[in-house]
Amino acid sequence: MQLHHFLLAIISLAGTVQSFWLADIPHQGLAPFAGANYPVFRNVKDYGAKGDGVADDTAAINNAITTPGNRCGKGCASTTTTPVVLYFPAGTYLISSSIIPYYFTQMIGDASSPPTLKATANFQGFGLIDGNPYWTENLNWVSTNVFYRQVRNFIIDTTAIARGLLRRNVVFNMPKGNGVVHVGLFIESGSGGFMSDLTFNGGATGASMGNQQYTMRNLVFNDCGTAIIQLWNWGWTYIGLSINNCGKGIDISANSNGKQEVGSITLIDSTIVNTPVGIVTAWSSSSQPATAGTVVLENVALQNVPVAVSGPSGTVLSGSSSSTTITGWSEGHRYTPNGPTNQIGAITPNNRPSALLDGNKYYARSKPQYESLPASSFVSVRSTGAKGDAAADDTASIQNAIDSATSAGKVVFIDYGLYRLTSPITIPPGAKIVGEGYPVLMAAGGYWSNIDNPQPVVKIGATSGQTGVVELSDFIVSTQGAQPGAVLFEYNLASTGTPSGMWDVHTRIGGFTGSQLQVAQCLKDPGSGTVVQQCVAVYMSMHATKQSTGLYMENTWLWVADHDIDDNANTQITIYGGRGLYIESTEGRFWLSGTAVEHHVLYNYQLANTKDLFASELQTETPYFQPTPNALVPFKPNASLNDPDFASSCAGVGGNCAASWGLRVLDSTDVSIYGAGHYSFFSSYSTTCSTVEAGETCQSRIVSIEGASSNINIYNLNTIGSLSMLERDGRSVASWQDNVNVYPANIAIYRSG
Template identity: 35%
Template sequence: MLRLIALLSALLLAPWPAQGAPRPESIEVRQASSYWLAQIQRQGTVAYTDDGDSRPSDPTTYKVYRNVKDYGAVGDGNADDFDAINRTMFDGGRCGMGCNSSTIQPALVYFPPGTYRISKPIVMPYYTQMVGDATSPPTIKGLSTFEGIALIDSNPYYPGISNPDGTGINWYRNQNNFFRQVRNFKIDLTDMLEVNPDGVSGPAGLHWQVAQATSLQNIVFQMKPKSGTNKQQGIYMENGSGGFMSDLVFNGGAIGMAVGNQQFTTRNLAFNGCQTAILIGWDWLWTFKSLKIDDADIGIDMGNLLNGNNQSVGSVIMFDGAITNSAVGIKTSHNATSFPPTGGTLTVQNVDFSGTQNAIVGANGVDQILAGGAKVDLFVQGDAYVPPSDASGPARAQQLPKRLAQADPAVSDCDDTPMSTIRPIPGSATVAPADATISLGSPPESSDTSPSSISPDGVSPSSISSDAVSPSSVPPNGVSPSSISLNSTSPSGTASNDTSPLAASNGTCTRQSVAAQPTKLQQQWNKVQMSQPLLNSDGSVFERSKPQYENEPVSAFVSVKSSGAKGDGTTDDSDAIQQIFNSATADQIIYFDHGAYLITKTIQVPKNIRITGEIWPLIMVSGPTFSDVNNPQPAFRVGNPGDSGAVEITDIMFETRGPTPGAIMMEWNVADPDGQQGASGMWDTHFRVGGSAGTQLQVDQCRGSTPDSKNFNSECYGSFLMIHITQQATAYLENTWFWVADHELDKDGEDKLNIFNGRGVLIESQGPVWLYGTSSEHHVLYNYQISNAKDVFMGFVQTETAYMQSKPNSLTSGFQPNSAYSDPDFSDCRGDDCKKTWGLRILDSSNVYLMGGGLYSFFEDYEQTCLETEDCQLNMIDIQCSNEVYLFGLTTKASVNMVNVNGQPAAIGSDHRNGFGQTLALFHQA
C-alpha cells in the first residue's frame, strides 16, 4: 500500500511489554465449550520459513492455535489476566516490536466464555485472529486501575519517542497493518476511569489502526452512560488503509467510534445512547451500510476543520440506516464556500430520521441543512453528473463549468470508439478562499516526493492539529461555520430505471446514451430505484454476515489433513483435495488446517459445499497446467456453468507459487437456488500474489524500482486473472482482497516488488452480485471489469494502479489483450500515461451501483513527481454502452480523467478537487 506518514495520536501512551514472556514449560490444556473451534483437533503448521524454504513447523513447538486458558488465564471476572493473555499472544517469538510484517508467525487466539479482567492493553502481533466463543461471547473488562491506550491494541506506539512533528511512531506501518480479526467479544469499560490521567482524552475499548484484510465482527462495546464528564470511547482509529467491520453494538460513552482512515466499509453497526456516535477526523471515503443510531447528541460528526478552515473529511456515504431520537443526525462543514470544494461530500440514501429534529446541520451544530423527522430517500451533497431528467424545478443547485464536450449521444460502435488521449485544457482554476491557509489539494511544499513524505490527506504533517482525531477533540460547543443556505426541496418524480440494452451483440449501441450534466448539489434528490434482485423485501440492499457455524457440532467438520492432504508446501495436494470435495456431504464442513496446499490442476468445487480455514491456510496454484498465458485454466472452479447451489468459503488465502500466467485463480459459476438469496458467497477470503514466503515471487526474484526492473520479467509472472464470476453465476463477496504484492512481507525491509498479474476481478454475471468491502490492486490491465452484466452492487471498492507502470506499461507487461475476456487494448493511446491499469471498466452492462469507490494512482515507476500535478495516469473509469450506472461517493487520485463514457472524458479530475484526491457525490449514466 501507499506508505504515508501517520496522522497523529493525542492519547496517553502507557507502558506495556514489548514482547511476551517465554511460555511456561508446562501448559495445562483445558476444555472450553461445545463450540467446534475449541474442540477440533489442531494440526495446523507453518509451511515456509522466512527465506521461502519449505520446512513445516512442529505443531508441538510453534502453536498456530492457542487457547488463553492454556496459558494461565482465569476468566473469572476477578483475576488480572493480562500476563496470561500476553503470553498467549507472543508465544513463539511472533512479529512484534521491530518487526514490520510476517506471514509465517500466525496465531488464532481463542477465548473461552468468561470475563477476562486486564490492567494493560492486549497487544495483537501481526497476523493475529482474536476469536471469542461464538456460542457465549467472552468479556474483556478493564480494571479500575487500567493504564494504556485501549483494552485491545492493534498497533502500539513506541513509548517516549515521536516524529519531529510530534506524531507518535507505531510498531507497524499503519497502511500496511494487514491480516487481523477480532470477533465475538463484549468489551467492557464500565469499571474504568471516565477520563485518562492527562485530563483530556478518554480510554478506548479498541485501538484499531489497520489496513486491508482486517475485520471486526460480533462485538459489543459497553461504556459508562454519556454525561458531561465521560470521555470513554468504543473504537479509536487515527489512520490506516482499511478495512471492514460488521455487526457491532456501542452502548453509552462520549464517542462510539473516533475514526480516521483512507477508506472503510462498515455494515450493521448500532449505537445506543452515545454522546457522539461517530466522530470522523479525516477520511478519503467511508461507507456506512445499515447503520442504526439512537439517542445520540450527534449521530455522525464529519465537520472537522483543519486550522479552522479546511475540511479534513473527504466523503461519507450512509444508506439503509436510521438516526432516531437524536438531537442532530449528521454535522458537516460543507457549504458553498468551504474548501476544498468537494471536501465533506455526503450521500444519504434510505435513512430514517424519525424523532431527530435536525437530519443534517452545519458545523456550528445549529444551521439546518435538512430537516429531520422522516425517512430520506436520497440526499446528495457535493459535485454530481446527472442526466437532465433526474431533477427539475427551483431546487436545482448551481451548474458546474463544463470543461469538455461530452460524448456524442449516438455512439455508433462502442468497440471502435477510441479513448481520448488528449489532456483537457484546464478552465478556471479552483481557488481557495482567502482565509484558507492550506491547500488540501496540493502536495507538501517540500520537494521530497517519496512515499513517506505524503500525509494521508495531502497536507504537511506539521500543519495538522494534534487533536484532529483525538478522543478529546469533540468540541463542546461546535465550531463556527460559514453560513449554509437551506436547500432541501425534493424534486418530484423518480429516477429512471430503464434496463433496455444499450448494445447489440455486434457491439453497436442501439439506444442513445444520455450525457450526464455537471451539477453541484446540497439537497434531496430523486430516489434511485435499485434493481429488485439486489434488494431485501423491505427495499434495502441485501446483506449477509459471515457464517461461523456456531450451532454445528465438531463432528460435522472434515479436516483435510486428517483426510490425506499434507499442506506442507511441497506435496501436490490436488488429488487429495479433489477426493475430499467429491466425498463431502451436505451436512459436512470442509476444514483446511493451517498449512500450504499446492494444487497443480483444476479443482472442481461442488455446487453445495461449505469450506472454512484455520487463520487463512494457503491454497497455492502452481505447475505447467497454469503456465500458458494464451490458454488460461481455472485453478479453483466453483460449480459448473448452469449450476445452482449453496457454496460458502470463509477464512481462506489463495496464492500462486512461481509464475502462473495461465491461471484463473477462481472461476465462480454457481448461482443461488430459487428463493435462497445470497446462498453462495465468500467472506474474509483473500487472493495474494507474491511478496510472502513460499511464493517464489519475492525480492530475490522480483525486486522493483531498480535500473534492471524497467522491463517485463517472465520470472515474475503472477496469474492470468484472479476471479471470474461467470454469466450464469450469482455471488456475495464480503471483505475480500485481490492483492498483487507491491512490497515484501516476510523479508526485511518491505522492499518494492514488480509482479505482473494480468487482471483482477471480472464480472459477467446477469446478477445479482454483491461486493462489500472488496479491494483489487496492482493488476496490469484492470482491477475491476463488469462486462455484459447486470444487477451488480459494489460498496465500497478500492483499487490502486500497478506501481511500476509505465515502466513497463500495460501492453509490455506480459499480457496481450484477449478479446475473449473483453480486455482493453489501449489501441488509441498516444502516451504511456494512457497505458496504465484501469481502475474500473463497465462494458455493455446495466443496473450497476457503486456505493463508494476509491481508485488511486500514486506512482510513475515508483516515483511520485506526478502527484504534484495530479496526472500519474490519464484514465481511471471506463463506461461503454451501459445504462443505469450509478457511481456514488467516487474518489480518484491523480488520474486526469475520472470517468470516460463511450470513449470520451465525462468527468475531469481537476474540476473536483478534494483534500486528497478528486471526488464526486454522484455520477449517473442513464
C-alpha cells in the same frame, strides 16, 4: 508510499449457549516456516488465563500472543510466517493493561457465548486491545501495511473505569452520562476495508476514526454522546447503521487551518432515532477544498431527529420530531450525467433492482460461524491427508476432503498451512468451507504455465450455470512461482435463490515466504521495462462466468503484491497479474461489500454484459511499475474476454494512457456503486505524479463506462493520480481539477445518460 488494506474483520455474534466447535476440533495447523512445533491455534486458558472475572488475565493473554519469541512484535515490519489464531472460551477476562495482538494474529471468542474482556478499575494503557502500539515515537507497524487480522465474538466492558479509551473492539459497554470520555473504537490511520456487526453502548463517542476508506455495516450505537466522529477520511460507506438516543449521529466537521479533513461519507439503509442532530458537517459552497465534506444519503429513516444535517451556519436539512425518511439527498458535485454542478438538496434515489433487495434494503449477510454445529460436523483437510507444508502435492487430498464433506452435509475445515495444488480443484454445490487463520491454496507446477491457455485453479461449480449454493470463508488462493495461465477463482454457480457467499476470502499473488515471488526473484527495477518471466504470476484473479449468478462477496481482497511482506524493509517488488475481478454474468445479482482489487495490469474491476450489481467502497490501485512497461505488457488483450485494447483506444489521448483501469463497465445495466476509491500513486515507482501540486499525472484515465450501459450510478467516486476521473465511450466526463478533495478528487453523484 505503501497504501494497502488493514484487513480487520470485526464481527460480533451471539447464539445459544453451548460448546463452540472451534474449541473442540483437533488443531493441526502447520506454519511451515515458523520452526518445529510452532502452535498456530492457541487457547488462552492453556497459557494460564482463568476467565473467571477475578484473576487478572492480562499477562497470560499477552504470553499466548508472544510465545514463542519469533513472532512479529516490536521492531518487526510484517510477516506471513508466524500466524496465530487466539481463542477465548466463554468467560470474563480481567484486563489491567493493553492486549497487543502481534502481526498476523486473529482473536476469536466463543461465537455461541461471547467472552467478556473487562477492564479493571486501575486499567493502564491506550486501549484494551491496542492493535498498533507506540513503542517508539512512531506506530510499530506502518498503518497501511497491517494485514490479515481479525477480532470477533467479544463483549468489551469498561464500566469499571471512570475515564478511558478503547480501540478496535467488538461489543462495547461503556459508562453513560456527563463527564464520561470513553471511546469505543479508535482508528487514527491506515487504508481500511471492512467492519460489521458492532454494538456500542454508552461512552462519549462510539467510534472515533480516521482512515482512507472503509465499508462499515450493521453498526449499532446506543446512548453515546456522539455515535461517530470522523477524524479524517477520503471516502467512507455506512450501511445499516442504527443510531439510538445519542447526542449527535455522525460528526464530519473536522477542520485544520481552515481546511476540512473529511473527504466524503455515504450513508444508506440506516435509522437514526431520538438524536437531536443526525449529521454534523463543515461543508459550504465556499469551503475548502472544493468537494471536501461531501455527503450522500439514501433510504435513511429518522424518528425524533429535529435536525437531519447541520452545517457551519445551522440547519442544512431539517429532520422531524416524529418520523420521516430521507429517500435521497446530497451535498457536493453532481454529474447527472454532465457537470460539475455544486448542489445541495434532494436527489432521486438509485433505481434499485428488486433482485438485489431484502425488503427495501440491499441484501446482506454476515459471515457464518456455524456456532450451532458440533465438532463432528467438520472435516479437516489435514486429517484427510493434506500436508500444508508448501512442498507436498495436496491436490487430491484437498479435493477428497471437499467431496466427502459436502456429500455428508459437513463443513470443510482448512487447517492453517500452505497447500500446493498442481491441477484444478472443484468446489461443488452445497459446499461449506472455512479456513483457520487464512490458509493458502497455491497453484504450483506446470499446469498453468501457458499464458495463451488460461485455466482455473479453484472452480466454484464444475461448469458455468450449474445450480446450487456455496459458503466460503477465511482462506487465500495464490501461486507458487510463475503461473501465467492461472485464473485463481472461476465462479460458475447459478445461485438463483439464496446467493452464494464469500467472506474474508482473498487472493495474494507473491510477496510471501513460499511463493517464490519475493525480493530474491522479483526485486523492482524502476524504469527498465524488462519483464522477468519468473514474475509473470497469474492470468486473472477471479472470473464470474456468463451463466453464473447470485454471489455475495464481503471483505474480499484480490491483491497482486507490490512489496515483500516477509522482508523487514517492506521492499517493493514487481509482480505481473493480468486481470483482476471480471464479471460477465448475463443474469447478474452480485453484491460486492467492502472489496478491493489491486495492481493488475489490464484492469482491476471489469463488468461486461451484466446487470443487477451492488458495490460499496470499491478500492483499486494501478501497478506501481506502469508505464514501464505499460498495460499491454506482458499480457496480450484477449478479445474473447473483452479485454481493453489500449492500442486503439489510446489513439489521440495524451499522457500515460495505456495504464490499468480501476473500473471498466461494458454494456451493463443497473449497477449501483456506493463509494469507490480508484488510485494511481506511482509512475515507474515515483510518487511525484500523484499530488495536487504535481497535477495528478500518473495516468490519463482510470474509470470507463462504455457501450450500451445504462442506469450506472456511482456515489462518492474518489480518484488519485488520474487526469480524467471518469470516461464515457472514450470521452472524459470529469477531470480532477474540477473536483479537488482532501487528497483525492471527488464526485458526489454520477449517473449515466
